[in-house]
Amino acid sequence: MNNYDVIVIGGSAAGIPAAITARRHYPDKSIMLIRKEGKVPIPCGIPYIFGTVGSTDKNLIPDAVFSNNDIELLIDEVQSIERKAKSVVTAGGERISYDKLVLSTGAEPLQLPIKGIDKENVFYAKKDVSYLDDLLHKLDNVRNVVVIGGGFIGVEFADELNKRGPNVTIIEMLPRCLMLAFDEDLCIEAEEKLKSRGINIVTNNRVEEILGNEIVTGVRLADGKELMADIVFVGVGVIPNIALAEKADLEVNHGGIVVDSNMKTTDDNIFACGDCVDKKSFFTGKQSGLRLASIATTEARIVGANLFEQRRKSQGVTGVFSTAIGDLVLATAGLTNKQAQDNGFNVTYGEAEAPDRHPGGMPGMSKMKVSLIFNKGTGELIGGQVRGGTCAGELINTISACINNRMTADDIAMFQIGTHPAVTASPIAYQLVNAAEMALTKQ
């Protein structure tokens, strides 16, 4: 029987950094990663296969990461964990023992319980290359696509599918697209941008039935209206893959595998990270539904470092991400204003907008807007949103650093920033600092 110091199950945004981090911190340990897929798509890049990038082959996580980090790769499916024997048994008939085991089994797209959902040409954002290739090929002869769900997966798919020519309609049950990530002003801007790019948006509505015989021909909405559709894409969330953990009698709940702040499961030798894991909010300590590749990698870096020595603790998830619609970038960190209020926080709010170059005539200028949400009780930053050009994607990480360090508006207003005419706002107009000042002084 083969034997490894560390076995990682799963080879995407959690499994890979868990294995790499284990390698970095424990250079003498033997590490195997077992995944069932021959090729693994870059998860966040999946929407871009269909427009910008153009093929699944150009959106793969390169396997060089394994040889470069002295990690053994086994392509096989783990069918059970024998906790007493500390070994795993695979579909290929292997029994391999471990000292420490990492579960990063991910999540599957959520299926909607609606009539006709099983028809041919209903697609999801599955991390499966041949499945995605099938969707890619089918798009060549398609006139109408309906996207169910106006969250960031739905919005990104809609924008990319639209580039291939079909008529695309988003159906969102909330009053606005992207409402779980952004406050209403930015949701409106996103919707306007999508519409200007030819995408139809139907909000406050839901798909009640997928129409057609075996193959999709359309959808019927809650208000009775019918839309033609050759393809329906469903992007309404994910459910954690917990079957293996459940079978091994590890504690799980509907949010995923239960872990402590060291990312350890109820078995001392088994850790878990990524979409398969139950999460707690950094702000409230309550269960969080956030599932992001960036959260998976953060958790994986805690797991990888903690395997043989207690080194890191999870602080809970803050939720930091960006999305792009053409040249419009929207980014968010922590709680929205609405979420903060729904969770009982008394908040103060400030926003500032300025050109992201100075003078504004410098090339490539976008108007960048930052809004910040502070907990009035503690004074601490609990949320921030950015709307602007490309660099909104890095600016949100500055905001995330401020949140993680529980900075107050005064801290942020005094925080030393660097600026340059060709790449940022002026130091006088710098949006992050001015949004903090506005939160302090506008009342």
Add this chain to the structure above:
Amino acid sequence: MNNYDVIVIGGSAAGIPAAITARRHYPDKSIMLIRKEGKVPIPCGIPYIFGTVGSTDKNLIPDAVFSNNDIELLIDEVQSIERKAKSVVTAGGERISYDKLVLSTGAEPLQLPIKGIDKENVFYAKKDVSYLDDLLHKLDNVRNVVVIGGGFIGVEFADELNKRGPNVTIIEMLPRCLMLAFDEDLCIEAEEKLKSRGINIVTNNRVEEILGNEIVTGVRLADGKELMADIVFVGVGVIPNIALAEKADLEVNHGGIVVDSNMKTTDDNIFACGDCVDKKSFFTGKQSGLRLASIATTEARIVGANLFEQRRKSQGVTGVFSTAIGDLVLATAGLTNKQAQDNGFNVTYGEAEAPDRHPGGMPGMSKMKVSLIFNKGTGELIGGQVRGGTCAGELINTISACINNRMTADDIAMFQIGTHPAVTASPIAYQLVNAAEMALTKQ
């Protein structure tokens, strides 16, 4: 006699945010800003007047900032401060009394004590519109320009002047350009980029004499070599404008006006901020020679808030800035590796490079490199550098937030970042996090 609650002297990167911050925090106070210039150029934008932007008029700080913030603007020169009477006397014959006074008198370009420095067509980065217009007009008929100083001012001027056609040569006395801001690998990349754009670089050398009769015709270097020059641009640093403070018998030293951590001078009713102020390093507590518009604005925000209530304290200067040479952006925060070692820090160092898109085939990709320098004793981040595309200018501010919060490599490795295919590296490859991991584990 006129009377204001607050008088601010100086209308650039320190004076303006000092007045705005005072307005925000003290809405009922009367505020006057006195400056001697009719028009004020955006200081960091001055090099770009000569190439990218093309005119001084397109690089002005808009005076709307005063009316928008209910700040009285007086264009006049303060000649003396009567501390007992709490009033200022101007060249225009005004005597205006204050409750609180803010000195933001800035700095002047340093003149080199070399033979011939007073000849016509020796220029500096003066914040003076008609002076800059004069340089702009003269550039139309120029074949050779020598830039003395390969710091960021010299490099930016060289790159912009080069766009107007003349043959441009930088003379730097250190072994590399930009050596006070970056470690050698990035200095080499900067020099290679400058050379590829047609700029000549002479290092380890200095100008000993400016040649010509009344008008510059060339320079003679320390090694005896002579270079032709129709214009010489000198960018070798600044000296603080302290004459007014000195005359008023406030404590000053060769670094500038002496202030406490509240940014208060030796007079309880007089504050000072910006280039005119003596500075201390965030890292060592020792005097710092850093002079940046972004530091000026940070200090101004401390002054503005502290005028009538002790609210903020200066932590000393970290030094955060970016520069751009075409599509190459270099950014730095805190100490370089060399500076850290020169200051007696025992350091660990980590770096990581990755495409700033994922997959790398996404449009607009640059290779972004982050290096981080940690104090081995405390584990805290004390410096970081970024080389990459446009968004290096925001990423350096995330690094600055990490420095300001004294984050360790473990803190940064667990820090929740947001990523997106169109705007950042992948979460697995995210450079900041991986540089922290490398610093922890490569030893």
